[in-house]
Amino acid sequence: FLMNIPLNVGTTRSSRTTAVGAADNSSRVGVVTSSRATAPTTAAPSRAAASSASRTAPSKTTAASSSSSGTVGAGSARAGPPPASAAAKSAPDTSQASWLPSQKLKSVKCADPFASKATHFKTKFGSVYNSGGVPCRLNHGAVNIKLQWSRDPGGLDLDPLLVTCAEGLCETEHPYAFAARECFRELLAADPDGARTLPLVPRIVPCLRAALTNANRGVFEGGVEAATQLSEVVGAALNADLHVLVVPMHRKHTDREFAGKILKALQTFEERGGPEAYKAIKAKVPTYCSVHI
Structure with missing residues (x-):
């Protein structure tokens, strides 16, 4: 019998000894620690010994690894990527909402079509x-x-319709913003001699100033255009209040977007108001040059 033993008896004997030792330890203690569970695989002399040990006692090593409480076995079982968190799964995907083509057409806010109370509107014009x-x-x-x-x-009757439209110059939502500017312009155009507009100038000027001092760029632009239109109708009747309108305009005269309209407004004030208007403008804007030079 000993003559039929293969030459690799040392390797087989060492693998059998390792398997028997592991089985003996599991039967004595009942639970194999993480270091003992990994010893047969990490300290094996060769691949043949490791495969022989796994074929000799597969059930025992499986029981030992399942009963161990170490973190090495758990780490080897979770070799794949970690699962996604619950918060990441429940978070809605809003990346596509900001790239919709319709977003480019929503630069102007729209008012609530179901608003009925006066408190729902920004100005009296909306109501x-x-x-x-x-x-x-x-x-x-x-x-x-x-x-x-x-x-x-x-x-x-322009009283108080024209004043209400002047208040609406501060509107920023559609359709009130467009309607207020167009109503103001067309009502002034319907009174070319200014007979119905002259009594309302003291009440319109504060509305124009509110639009010129507004932080919204569109509101400021509408205020400059409305002041120019009012000057074309009432003329010199606006000279007493020019300082109220010129100062906020001059603050943005370096803005390329408004520079042309501001210059046109100042020139209209001078042309329609005469020398007194030029003096009022020059007092607030020293760099202004007369249109008659």
Whole structure:
């Protein structure tokens, strides 16, 4: 019998000894520690010994590894990537919402169409327009938006309609922002001699100043245009209040977006107001040059 033993008896004997030792330790203690559980695999003399040991006692080593409380066995079982957290799974995916093509068309805010109380509107114009106090509506064309008047603007009483439109210059939501500016412009155009507008100048100027001092760039631009339109109608009647309008304009005269409109407004003040208007402008804007030079 001893003559039939293969030459690798030393390797087989060492593997059997290791397997028997592991089985003996598991039967004595009942639980094999993490260091003993990894000893047969890490300290094996060769691949043949490791495979022989695994074939000799697969059930015993499995029981020992399952009964051990060390973290080495748990770490080897979780060799893959860690699972995603519950917070990451429950978080909604909003990355696509900011890339919708319709977002490019929403630069102007729209007002609440179901608002009914006066407190829901930014200015008095929004409440009056929503309740039908302004006899016009917006006509949405294919390209441009126009006002559709239900009554002739030339026959309307401008008190307090024109003042209400001047208050609406501070509106920033659609359709009130567009409606207020267009109503103000067309009502002034319907009174070319300024007979109905002159008594309202002291009440309109504070509204223009509020628009010129507003932080919104669109509101400021509308205030500059409205002041220019008012000067074209009332002329010298605006000279006493020019200092109130020129100062906030001069603060943004270096802005390339508004420089042209501000210069046009100052020149209109001078042309329609005469020498007194030039003096009032020069007192607040020393660098201003007369349009007649």
